[in-house]
Amino acid sequence: MDIDQRFTFLSDEFSDVMGPETTDIVGQTWEEVAERFGLDARGLIARALDRRDTWSGKTVDWPVTGAPLRVPVDMAALPAFDRNRKIRGLSRFRCLPHGRCGRGQGKIF
Numbered sequence: 001m002d003i004d005q006r007f008t009f010l011s012d013e014f015s016d017v018m019g020p021e022t023t024d025i026v027g028q029t030w031e032e033v034a035e036r037f038g039l040d041a042r043g044l045i046a047r048a049l050d051r052r053d054t055w056s057g058k059t060v061d062w063p064v065t066g067a068p069l070r071v072p073v074d075m076a077a078l079p080a081f082d083r084n085r086k087i088r089g090l091s092r093f094r095c096l097p098h099g100r101c102g103r104g105q106g107k108i109f
Helices: 012-018 030-037 044-051
Strands: 055-063 070-081 087-097
Touching: 030 044, 030 055, 044 055, 044 070
Parallel strands: none
Antiparallel strands: 055 070, 070 087
């Protein structure tokens, strides 16, 4: 995720588990994705992203393409800084499917 909170990468493993329609998000902001899929009604992830700090333990129910199913996904982020300690974005923005979710557990997207 870049400094503007746009997704810049999504792992193949996460895409394989969640499906193409719900993972076609590269280039979109967190706000756009959250609104599209109803992921962050209370704004917990948005506030964590705005702080531009390390965080973890926030869960969203991510939809699965072609199924009336949402998979609980634990999210965490680690800020990436340049040489001058200016934040560039979030590196290792993680999405960790809870429990039994098939392939993709613990993969970075």
